[in-house]
Amino acid sequence: MSKFKHALNARDYHIRTLRAGCGILLLLLLVALSGWMLSPRNLTIHNPPDLRSGSTRAWWEIPPSTVYAFSFYIFQQLNSWPKDGDSDYPYRITTLAAYLTPSCEALLRQDAKQRKDQGELRERVRGVSEVPGRGYREDSVTVVDRDNWRVRLDLVADEYYNTEPVKRALVRYPLKVVRWDKNPEANPFGLALDCFSDVPQRLEAAPVAPVEKKGVLN
Structure with missing residues (x-):
């Protein structure tokens, strides 16, 4: 049993x-x-532009060439005033807000307001482009850490009053860039400009004869 x-x-x-x-x-x-x-349903992988020799990297690593391309594209768009700086500059800040840190956006809005109050934007047309021969190089981007970079842009800034050229300057813009994975739908780059890391430096200037028109600022 x-x-x-x-x-x-x-x-x-x-x-x-x-x-x-x-x-x-x-x-x-x-x-x-x-x-x-x-x-995550979508994963952004940053690849260098030249893949002939292959590339092996961690998925979270962003190559300096990508950081430079992002910085130049966003900064160029911020400074693209095709009609009138009075309206174009604030409009650019608004449309590119997803690619700016909150502190940088506030700084740019303050700058736009101050320049508008001083009459520096009225009927101004502006654009920037790379200085020929001074595009991306290895020393154009400094890697601070995994999520922070310093970028050096050597650009030509052209300004016009209506159709008359009033200023051309070659300027080195030292920018700060941070990782910004806040809203992939609005910002697929996963990066954001944090404005300047230092004071922009004039490289050289091509003087333009002043235009004798009332209200034109040189």
Whole structure:
């Protein structure tokens, strides 16, 4: 009788063990499913422009060439005033806000207001482009750490009053760039300008004869 009782006890113990194992597997399955559901649907991978020799890098690593290209593109757009700086400059700041840190956006809005109050933007047309021969080089970007960079842009800034050229300057703009994964829908680059890391430096200037028109600022 004890033999059969022992066998029944062993069977019941084995069933309880299997049930406990099934419960643990179910719990692990739920954890795996929740992790899968919370994982990002899109993953941005930054590749260098020249892939002829291949590239192996961590997915979170952003190459300096990408940081430079981002900085130049956004800064060029900020300084593109095709019609009238009075309206174009604030409009550019608004449309590019997703690519600016909050402190940089506030600084640019303050700058736009101050320049507008002083009459420096009225009927001004502006554009910037790279200085020929001074595009991206290895020393154009300084890697501070994984999430911060300093970028040096050597640009030509041209300004016009209506159709008359009033200023041309070659300027080195030292910019700060930070990793900014806040809103991938609005900012697929995952980067943001944090304005200047130092005071812009005049490289050389091509003087333009002043225009004798009322209200023109040189």
